[in-house]
Amino acid sequence: MVLEIIVTQGSLLDADTDAIVNAANSLGLMGGGVAMVIKKAAGDMVEEEAKKLAPIPVGKAILTTAGSLKFKSIIHAPTMEIPGIRIVAANVIKATKAALKLADENGYSAIAFPGMGTGIGGVKKSVAANAMIETIKDFNAQNLKKVILIDIDNEMVEEWRQAAADKKQI
DSSP: OOOEEEEEESOGGGOOSSEEEEEEETTOOOOSHHHHHHHHHHOHHHHHHHHHTOOOOBTBOEEEOOTTSSSSEEEEEEEESSTTOOOOHHHHHHHHHHHHHHHHHTTOSEEEEOOSSSSTTOOOHHHHHHHHHHHHHHOOOSSOOEEEEEESOHHHHHHHHHHHHHTTOO
16 A cells, blocks of 8 residues: 655644654653654653663664653654764664554554654755655555654755655655
């Protein structure tokens, strides 16, 4: 089944989905970037749950509750082993695929991603956008029907749009 990809500018916390994806680190710490925004809105218990399930290898993902947020859960998909390191684009692919797989296995029909690896990880937004779109396009979903790519950063949104247009996905 081909996933519907929706690209939009806005807050990940406002997405109308079953779950949101946190571009995590393997330790489950939520001290910076999008993770910190999620933790502030959801509550500290989300980070505590993630830390109990750590270490989470890059290429795997875990589910926690969504705390005080409206989602069924938060998918933590590490793009980096430890907080604050630069990463390669392959980590974006691995994290995106792991999040899609976990969402699909849990019967979710819609999830939302922020830009993966583009903050502290240092991956160029154009590279991350292409990696994410290609990974979503190639994913063979059983339950998942829709992926929302949402970011407050206009440049990230434009890079997704360009990548999707290049691959004729939106």
